[in-house]
Amino acid sequence: MQELKERIVKEGKVLPGNIIKVDGFLNHRVDVSLLRSMAREFRGYFADKGVTMVMTVEASGIALAAIVAEEMGVPLLFAKKAKSDNIEGGLVKSEIYSYTYKKKVTLLVSAEWLSPSDRVLVVDDFMANGEAIRGLIEIVKQVGAEVVGVGIAIEKGYQGGGDRLREKGINVRSLAIIESAEPGKIVFREEQ
Amino acid sequence: MQELKERIVKEGKVLPGNIIKVDGFLNHRVDVSLLRSMAREFRGYFADKGVTMVMTVEASGIALAAIVAEEMGVPLLFAKKAKSDNIEGGLVKSEIYSYTYKKKVTLLVSAEWLSPSDRVLVVDDFMANGEAIRGLIEIVKQVGAEVVGVGIAIEKGYQGGGDRLREKGINVRSLAIIESAEPGKIVFREEQ
Numbered sequence: 001m002q003e004l005k006e007r008i009v010k011e012g013k014v015l016p017g018n019i020i021k022v023d024g025f026l027n028h029r030v031d032v033s034l035l036r037s038m039a040r041e042f043r044g045y046f047a048d049k050g051v052t053m054v055m056t057v058e059a060s061g062i063a064l065a066a067i068v069a070e071e072m073g074v075p076l077l078f079a080k081k082a083k084s085d086n087i088e089g090g091l092v093k094s095e096i097y098s099y100t101y102k103k104k105v106t107l108l109v110s111a112e113w114l115s116p117s118d119r120v121l122v123v124d125d126f127m128a129n130g131e132a133i134r135g136l137i138e139i140v141k142q143v144g145a146e147v148v149g150v151g152i153a154i155e156k157g158y159q160g161g162g163d164r165l166r167e168k169g170i171n172v173r174s175l176a177i178i179e180s181a182e183p184g185k186i187v188f189r190e191e192q
Numbered sequence: 193m194q195e196l197k198e199r200i201v202k203e204g205k206v207l208p209g210n211i212i213k214v215d216g217f218l219n220h221r222v223d224v225s226l227l228r229s230m231a232r233e234f235r236g237y238f239a240d241k242g243v244t245m246v247m248t249v250e251a252s253g254i255a256l257a258a259i260v261a262e263e264m265g266v267p268l269l270f271a272k273k274a275k276s277d278n279i280e281g282g283l284v285k286s287e288i289y290s291y292t293y294k295k296k297v298t299l300l301v302s303a304e305w306l307s308p309s310d311r312v313l314v315v316d317d318f319m320a321n322g323e324a325i326r327g328l329i330e331i332v333k334q335v336g337a338e339v340v341g342v343g344i345a346i347e348k349g350y351q352g353g354g355d356r357l358r359e360k361g362i363n364v365r366s367l368a369i370i371e372s373a374e375p376g377k378i379v380f381r382e383e384q
Binding site: 023024028029030031032033035036058059060062063065066067069070075076077078080109110112113 | 215216220221222223224225227228250251252254255257258259261262267268269270272301302304305
């Protein structure tokens with residue numbers, strides 16, 4: 001998506017450790033009009049998939065996923081990271097490794113809100129190693145529902161998470177795939 | 193807001209410890225069309241306040257705040273809770289007590305994204321003791337910007353957080369104020 005790539009080049013910063021900082025428009029201060037443009041792209045990709053639910057994981061994916069859910073006309077369900085005691089029994093869980101926090105994190109969803117007939121579009125703002133997405137897919141599968149697509153704003157192609165999912169036959173669409181990132185030089189994967 | 197109150201009565205559950213569970217439409221599975229209706233209410237309240245930024249804190253307020261920001265035509269800025277190392281220097285901080293997690297939590301915002309000329313609408317899905325909102329207001333004041341209003345979906349009136357802010361002259365608008373909650377009987381404050 002050209003608009004997103006231009007914003008990344010113009011406003012993104014590359015920090016040591018392959019961190020691409022886009023906190024001026026995506027995951028701290030959020031340009032919601034850009035989110036709306038992205039949501040329309042995803043609707044174009046997934047409109048014929050019979051999506052019944054958009055899923056993401058707290059926190060930074062929620063803004064994008066909410067706008068995508070509205071665009072698709074379906075509810076949003078966001079997985080929680082284990083810590084609160086406001087969620088009682090009937091949980092579906094998946095353990096992932098968080099490279100951001102450098103520890104294991106358990107993703108939780110109330111079984112009540114996900115049914116075997118759901119056709120889920122998983123959405124997130126970022127994908128690197130793909131652990132969060134893997135956890136969400138695992139949760140959907142546990143209840144017997146289906147992941148009909150994965151929509152990502154920015155994929156770090158060089159970390160391989162997206163390609164590992166594609167190899168498993170999952171329909172992953174990323175609006176910008178970064179192949180390499182050095183200060184002043186960000187290279188995107190060519191769109192197919 | 194009648195629509196929200198009806199949803200609380202119909203779908204909310206009262207749990208021990210004054211916990212009102214609305215995770216079927218507000219803070220786990222999210223009915224984004226309801227969020228849009230709420231956002232329009234807030235636009236009605238705050239349209240003439242010259243709002244330049246909507247602020248919230250991760251995680252469950254983000255969906256509502258994103259839709260409100262879009263409705264107001266301004267960016268969203270969400271405070272982070274201290275834990276990630278993806279935010280480097282230049283931080284504005286406020287320490288709050290989280291009754292959910294029963295510990296102190298530091299709210300963080302990059303100073304870069306908030307300027308003294310900002311006129312901020314603070315938005316959250318829930319307010320009980322009002323600690324999160326107090327922390328956000330403190331952050332806005334630290335940079336010399338102004339909080340022109342606070343928009344809350346559900347306020348637990350009996351926990352006093354909203355009234356303490358109103359006594360300080362802050363323009364707090366809650367779409368549903370719960371005065372008492374027992375299983376099967378939720379009483380709302382009369383609208384002024």
